[in-house]
Amino acid sequence: MKEIRDKSGEFLLGLKEPQDDFLCKPAQFSEYTVYFIPEGQGTFHADFGAFPFKGPVLLFSTPLQVIYINDCRITKSNIIQFHSDFYCIEYHREEVACNGLLFNNIYLDPVVVLTEREAGIFELLLGQINDEFMQPAPSDIVLRAFLQLFLAKASTIKMNAISTSQDKPEKDELMERFRQLLNVHFLDLHKPSDYASLLAVSPDTLTRRCSKYFRKSPSQLIQERLILEAKKQLHLTRQSIKEIAYNLKFQDEFYFSRVFKKFTKVSPQTFRDKTGISIVADLYK
Structure with missing residues (x-):
């Protein structure tokens, strides 16, 4: 896992390619967690919810949610995690609007379905984040900017899906x-x-x-x-x-x-x- 920590050693931001069985068992993380799954399918469990998915998708979870994936047939994935000390979604809610949309909404599926073109955009962003991690002294400012762009793009796709009723075709x-x-x-x-x-x-x-x-x-x-x-x-x-x-x-x-x-x-x-x-x-x- 590539990561940065603050001076006291506390985790701030990380990026990794997990093993296939990484989320087979229920887990809790102290950070906001986003899974990018360009290929594969399964069922994402977050607290009480169970959400079937088929790639390419993004899956979102908030700190200390109980999460896992079953019926898992994933060939490739990336996980990006960030602590609120590194990027505060409430402070940036006007620029990004992900709080209450991607995170902290009990009514919406924590899933963003992507087109192949959109999946390519997120692959590029994750590649740029990875490149910055590979620098001798990764820049917090650059990494925060890439993360904000990642979340903003995901928020836009989710809002478009909601506005066109793709999330729930039959409104009740x-x-x-x-x-x-x-x-x-x-x-x-x-x-x-x-x-x-x-x-x-x-x-x-x-x-x-x-x-x-x-x-x-x-x-x-x-x-x-x-x-x-x-x-x-x-x-x-x-x-x-x-x-x-x-x-x-x-x-x-x-x-x-x-x-x-x-x-x-x-x-x-x-x-x-x-x-x-x-x-x-x-x-x-």
């Missing part, structure tokens, strides 16, 4: 309303039956249509939405664990920690230690 208005309701009520309503009542459908209907549309059950989405907000506050604010637990309406920080660890496999404090506090944290005071 009921599920779009469920998405809206969940974003409004996720702190207070924690049962699928609560949302089924608001939508005037049976819980079975909600589960069936949600699983088809989002590839996750209502229970999984409800839990992911709460944990996503917890991760956001841990990374983007300087509030204490106790304050965040209060914000999320947990009875105390200990119950919050148990729920968070059950989902992420790490405690809130460990998540914060591994991902760091964003440079934009002071904007959220």
Whole structure:
């Protein structure tokens, strides 16, 4: 693996060609991780979601997501990983718009399907990143610029796919309303039956249509939405664990920690230690 680290030895950016069995078992990384798979197919698992893919594609995961690939028949791939200390997707959200599009969106598939021409562009970018790593003193500025271009290009392709409904050819208005309701009520309503009542459908209907549309059950989405907000506050604010637990309406920080660890496999404090506090944290005071 080619990589750069800061003066204290902390990982900042890396590029590697993994072995075939690299992601056969569930893994968690402290960094944002992007897989470029020009050829091959499989099923990408990220937390509760399962997303079949066929190359050429890009696959995206956020820090400390539980991820793996099964039914894997991949002949070639690259992985690029970066820590938020090296490139903050929240700070650069206006230029790149990848936060909430490629990363940190529980409703969208973490997959960007590429044409052969687009795959060639990403191969070129990865080649340029690799060339910079090969320099006697790789430039952080150059590597950051290539990474930003990589993410910006991927964001543009994803937005075009969404605008032309390539991601979900058959729009389900009921599920779009469920998405809206969940974003409004996720702190207070924690049962699928609560949302089924608001939508005037049976819980079975909600589960069936949600699983088809989002590839996750209502229970999984409800839990992911709460944990996503917890991760956001841990990374983007300087509030204490106790304050965040209060914000999320947990009875105390200990119950919050148990729920968070059950989902992420790490405690809130460990998540914060591994991902760091964003440079934009002071904007959220």
